[in-house]
Amino acid sequence: MKVIPLKLRQGLVSAVLLLLLLPSSFIAIEQAFQQQLITNAEQKMEVHMYAILSELHLTDGKIELNNNTLAPDFYRPDSGLSAFVSDGQQLLWQSDSSLNQAFVVPDIQLTPGQHIFYEMTQADSDYQILSIAFLFDSGDSAYPLAIHIVQDQALLLAPHQSFRSTLLRWFSGIAVGLLLLSILAYYWTTKPLTRLDYEIRQLERGKQEQLNGKYPSELKVIKEDLNLLLASQNRQKLRYRNHLSDLAHALKTPVAVLRTSPLAQQPELKEQIDRITAMIEHQLKKASSSGQDIWKKQTALLPLAEKLINALRKIYRDKDCVIELSCAEEAFFRGDETDMMEMLGNLLDNACKACHKKVRVRVEQHPLKLIIEDDGPGIPPTQRQELFQRGIRLDTYADGHGVGLSIVAELINSYSGTITIGDSELGGAQFTLTFLDEV
Structure with missing residues (x-):
């Protein structure tokens, strides 16, 4: 209705x-x-x-x-x-x-x-x-x-x-x-x-920090309550960032010491240290994510997608893959730019790894949809849900620890969005991210 x-x-x-x-x-x-x-x-x-x-x-x-x-x-x-x-x-x-x-x-x-x-x-x-x-x-x-x-x-x-x-x-x-x-x-x-x-x-849009206008008595109380809520949220976010910075600094030295230890050269211990490092990075990104912030910025998608595509073309220049982009200039994401870069970057990187020659990105608005396709081998329907489990990998790439898609799934959930995997017209896999107009 x-x-x-x-x-x-x-x-x-x-x-x-x-x-x-x-x-x-x-x-x-x-x-x-x-x-x-x-x-x-x-x-x-x-x-x-x-x-x-x-x-x-x-x-x-x-x-x-x-x-x-x-x-x-x-x-x-x-x-x-x-x-x-x-x-x-x-x-x-x-x-x-x-x-x-x-x-x-x-x-x-x-x-x-x-x-x-x-x-x-x-x-x-x-x-x-x-x-x-x-x-x-x-x-x-x-x-x-x-x-x-x-x-x-x-x-x-x-x-x-x-x-x-x-x-x-x-x-x-x-x-x-x-x-x-x-x-x-x-x-x-x-x-x-x-x-x-x-x-x-x-x-x-992040252009001001609080409500500054003069309002009649009926709206003055609402204005004051909203300003108090905004101030409380900003203080809480600042505390989170300070604690995360302290945590990252505290873990940096012990992990570095473990890596220089002769025991860390053993394959079993090296793998576990790498897993610990990846999990720390993931938890730091998850905690610092804006997620369900009360006020969200509007992130323009076209320049962000172009920046990621240009970077991936340089990374996979030996593969000479073709990345097509279809995105309206006014398309935007109601959320944090870092979160969108994390989600879109992971999916584009996986698509470039899996493709033979071609990757296609489409952006639709109202509701916001991001569709990433490739012409690779695809993903069997029985194994699609396993991709979102931490540590599970269905590819044979040397790099990575199987946490990329789990990070994407958790970020999407924090924005009340959904992610689905299907078959692409190009012959490979198709990942579809859907977000509500108001989150």
């Missing part, structure tokens, strides 16, 4: 909040405004209805209204506002504004005193209607009548669209402003983390 960096997570959270909050707020405000428009329209239509009801009278058996008190929209054709009076069966009166309007009074059954507000579509036009039923008292009798106030819904579209355009402009400006503020806040809040990340990378 891939871990999302903290900075990216913060940016994603801000973006998601911005994308969710602004559209939802825009829709909520727009819907609220539209509902308010409808409510206001219903209230205005109710006022018109009571105005008509107050001016309604019967003359010579016909319904008439005193139009002087009605709203001007009822006189103006195509105003979008009209009124109708019916007795439930036929139309008794209609406003002047409805003369050019293709609207048919709906046939609805209402009880006296009941009024309803509803929407209706006729002839591809949408209308809002307020209807009320009542009993009209003419003195001698009461007539059941109904008043219908009709408003074209297009009257609501203009203010709604105007409000929506204004709201969209405001929200666009708010979105841009919030985006800029989010970007500024993002960089301002993550700046200490960016600086801390940079200093840690400088530590890994």
Whole structure:
């Protein structure tokens, strides 16, 4: 599972909040405004209805209204506002504004005193209607009548669209402003983390010894703890090196005395002294190895490999072996240069000893792989694991004590890496060293 960096997570959270909050707020405000428009329209239509009801009278058996008190929209054709009076069966009166309007009074059954507000579509036009039923008292009798106030819904579209355009402009400006503020806040809040990340990378590259930047209180404790850890590690490494130097100096004289002794010329004792010398060298290299240091330097592999190959070409110039190298310029090893030289040098030296004419070295990154091949006799599968045991040798070379590959294996293990032996396309053996990207 891939871990999302903290900075990216913060940016994603801000973006998601911005994308969710602004559209939802825009829709909520727009819907609220539209509902308010409808409510206001219903209230205005109710006022018109009571105005008509107050001016309604019967003359010579016909319904008439005193139009002087009605709203001007009822006189103006195509105003979008009209009124109708019916007795439930036929139309008794209609406003002047409805003369050019293709609207048919709906046939609805209402009880006296009941009024309803509803929407209706006729002839591809949408209308809002307020209807009320009542009993009209003419003195001698009461007539059941109904008043219908009709408003074209297009009257609501203009203010709604105007409000929506204004709201969209405001929200666009708010979105841009919030985006800029989010970007500024993002960089301002993550700046200490960016600086801390940079200093840690400088530590890994060995370009500084401790964290020196000024950090907020939340990161100050981490900075101090890391500096204490680094100082403790450096003191410990210095003690190890001093003790190893003392040990090497203390063993140097006794081993030299043993070598000059006449007894040391005996084959059995000479072999044992050589083994002791080799084991001392191995243990000194192993103890001084950086191994699982907390902060590792980044060692460029191309110049290191070229240096080793040039040296081996001089050593094996009589053999005239061809050593091919395939390594990207940016390839690096996250560890100590001495350790990599020990591992790669041992394997290249063995390959040059075993090859007939050709050795090939390939370096791959992510994860880091070093592949060393030769065109020699190869190594039988049943004997491959024995190579990593101390003192075991499968060749017949005069030099060496069988500890080279065991040193390589132990160094690789200290970096949490792996080494495998296989068959090369060149015909000989293939050694593959694999290291994790982060060790």
